[in-house]
Amino acid sequence: xxxIEMKNIVKKYGDGFPAVNDVSIDxxxxxxxxxxxxxxxxxxxxxxxxxxLEDITSGDMLIDGERVNDLAPRDxxxxxxxxxxxxxxxxxxxxxxxxxxxxxxxxxxxxxxKVREASRTLDLDEHLERKxxxxxxxQRQRVAMGRAIVRDAKAFLFDEPLSNLDAxxxxxxxxxxxxxxxRLGITTVYVTHDQTEAMTLxxxxxxxxxGELQQLASPRELYEQPVNLFVAGFxxxxxxxxxxxxxxGDQITLPFGTFPLPSAKAERTAGKGLLMAGIRPEYFEDxxxxxxxxxxxxFTAHIDVREWLGDQQYAYVPYDAEPHVQDQLRELARExxxxxxxxxxxxxxxxxxxxxxxxxxxxxxxxxxxHLFDPSTGENLT
Ligand code: ATP
Numbered sequence: 213x214x215x216i217e218m219k220n221i222v223k224k225y226g227d228g229f230p231a232v233n234d235v236s237i238d239x240x241x242x243x244x245x246x247x248x249x250x251x252x253x254x255x256x257x258x259x260x261x262x263x264x265l266e267d268i269t270s271g272d273m274l275i276d277g278e279r280v281n282d283l284a285p286r287d288x289x290x291x292x293x294x295x296x297x298x299x300x301x302x303x304x305x306x307x308x309x310x311x312x313x314x315x316x317x318x319x320x321x322x323x324x325x326k327v328r329e330a331s332r333t334l335d336l337d338e339h340l341e342r343k344x345x346x347x348x349x350x351q352r353q354r355v356a357m358g359r360a361i362v363r364d365a366k367a368f369l370f371d372e373p374l375s376n377l378d379a380x381x382x383x384x385x386x387x388x389x390x391x392x393x394x395r396l397g398i399t400t401v402y403v404t405h406d407q408t409e410a411m412t413l414x415x416x417x418x419x420x421x422x423g424e425l426q427q428l429a430s431p432r433e434l435y436e437q438p439v440n441l442f443v444a445g446f447x448x449x450x451x452x453x454x455x456x457x458x459x460x461g462d463q464i465t466l467p468f469g470t471f472p473l474p475s476a477k478a479e480r481t482a483g484k485g486l487l488m489a490g491i492r493p494e495y496f497e498d499x500x501x502x503x504x505x506x507x508x509x510x511f512t513a514h515i516d517v518r519e520w521l522g523d524q525q526y527a528y529v530p531y532d533a534e535p536h537v538q539d540q541l542r543e544l545a546r547e548x549x550x551x552x553x554x555x556x557x558x559x560x561x562x563x564x565x566x567x568x569x570x571x572x573x574x575x576x577x578x579x580x581x582x583h584l585f586d587p588s589t590g591e592n593l594t
Contacts, residue, residue, distance in 0.1 A: 214276045214290075214366035214399050215241050216262060221271035223257050223423075231257045233423040234271070239367075242397045244390075246414035248404055250446075253420040255403045256371055262401060263292050263369050275366065291360030292369045297352050299344040305331070306340040309358040316363075326362040334358050334392070349381050350388055357392060367399040374409065386412060407447050411435070419443050441590040444490045444583060450526060450558045456534075457489035457584065464489070464579060467531040468557075469511040471579050477594045481584045484593065490583035493526065493560035499574040501565055509576045513557070518569050527567055529557040529575075 216239040223232040232254040239245045247255040260266040261273060264285035273280050280288055299308050306327055313323045331337045334354040344352055353373065360368055373389070374382045390413055393400050404410055410417045411431040419426045419434065419442075427439045438444035444452050458465045459481045464473040466489060481487055499505045517528040538555060559575060567573050584594045 213241050213397065215239060215274075216245075216367060216399065216401065217272075217274040217277075218258070218262070219272040219274065221258065221261060221273065222269045223254070223261060223266065224269045230269075230423050232261070235418075235420070235423075235425045236271075237418050237425065237428060239399060239401060242399055244393050244400045244402065244413060244415045246402050246404065246410040246417040247420060248407060248410040248417055248446075249420035249426075250405060252422075254423040255405075255420055258420075259369055259371055259401060259403045263290050264288050289363070289366050290369055291363060291365035291367070292371065293353075293356050293360065293373055294371060297344075297356035297373075299352060299355055301344050304341050304343060305336060305347070305355050305358075308344065308355050309336075309362055312359055312363045327358075330358040330361045333361065333395070349377055350385055353385055353388065354392070361396065361398075365398075367401065368393070370400065370402040372404055373402075375404075375406075382409075389413065408449065411447065419446060437592070438490075438583065439592055441488060441490070441585045441592075444585070444592065448492060450493050450560070452583075453491045453493065453557050454585075455489045455491065455531075455557075457487045458485070459487065459584070464582070464584075466577075467555075468513065468529075471511075471577060472508050473579050473582070477579075477582065477584060480593050484586065486587060487593070488585040488587045490585060490592075491557075491577070492581070493558045495578045495581050496557075496559040496561070497576050497578070498561050498565040498567065499576040501562075502576060505576055509579065510574055511577070513559070513573050513575045515567055515569060515571045515573050516556075518567060520563065522563060524563050525561050525565065525567070527559040527561060527573065529559060531555055531557060 218235055218237045221232055221235045222230055224230050235258060247258060249255050257266060261268050264283060268281050275288060309327045309330055310323050313326060331340055334357060336351065336354055336358060339347060339351060344355065374385050377385060386409060402413060414431055416428060416430055417434055418428045421442050427434060427443045434443060434447050438447060455466050459473060459478055462473055462475050462478045463470050499510045513529040515527045516530055519526040561567065583592055585592055
């Protein structure tokens with residue numbers, strides 16, 4: 213097992229534009245670290261620098277405290293699991309798992325012990341004589357991990373291992389990887405562009421954009437305290453609503469009304485002019501079913517579309533925004549790779565709420581949780 217430390221890592225390809233720009237991330241022993249971000253943000257490049265498949269332009273890469281910048285991949289003793297698992301189709305499960313040990317010229321007895329131990333851990337002992345073509349996607353993934361285990365690799369590195377699978381299998385495999393990683397306690401770095409994978413698998417998640425680290429935090433912290441507009445828009449499904457807002461005294465004005473704002477938030481945003489408010493769909497409630505509803509937080513909303521999902525329902529509420537605010541929202545959508553930033557609210561309600569399309573619904577808003585961003589820097593002021 214190992215720690216992995218990335219210190220001020222920079223990677224420039226030929227054109228000089230940094231694909232990875234001054235990124236520092238410490239991965240603790242046994243930790244499951246996720247690198248996530250939209251296409252081209254530099255997450256695969258960073259992973260490839262850890263494993264040694266890519267030179268580091270500047271900065272230090274340390275594994276177990278040892279600087280490995282100039283160490284060949286095979287001497288780093290890390291194990292990379294690729295999208296297609298890179299199994300040998302003509303070899304049995306046993307031989308696939310044994311492969312790295314044969315390469316290392318280990319004794320027959322040692323190979324046998326290690327393969328059998330790994331296959332017990334991975335519940336593969338009944339399939340040792342099968343070929344990869346006779347296995348399910350999940351079993352193939354386990355064989356690939358078995359090969360990593362027998363090598364006593366210091367860490368697992370995954371590069372989008374589930375992106376070729378259909379949604380159902382992807383869900384199953386995600387659980388399987390989480391279970392195995394916890395059981396084995398092996399330090400893991402996992403690259404994905406999928407925020408659901410990031411949030412469900414990671415002990416901590418590093419969110420990247422255009423080569424730069426935006427925030428490194430636990431999934432809960434990313435969700436509840438995003439540092440900027442990009443992270444706020446990237447994490448969460450349906451995504452956070454972004455709306456123009458102004459704060460005066462202890463009041464916030466949004467396109468659909470003026471509401472009380474906790475004084476701590478009001479103080480931090482005083483005199484800042486036009487702000488961007490971030491409101492998650494679940495910060496709204498159906499006021500008609502609320503006990504002791506606070507009238508000052510209630511507004512009337514015209515629902516144009518309703519989606520019923522069984523345990524909850526989403527209501528879509530269009531609102532008017534001035535043209536310059538619409539421009540700002542479009543810019544934000546482009547920046548955050550999101551298509552969510554239309555001039556409509558997405559509201560998540562309990563499935564028991566009696567709302568329907570074309571209703572004028574009474575909704576209440578929880579302004580205690582609202583985020584307020586500086587629209588020019590994107591920084592979360594609250
Ligand atoms: P994706 O999810 O699409 O693979 P990514 O976040 O993993 O994206 P990288 O593959 O790390 O991104 O690429 C980061 C940037 O570096 C991109 O702008 C990409 O075009 C550039 N890049 C990657 N590999 C090379 C290369 N061999 N030569 C030149 N530029 C490269």
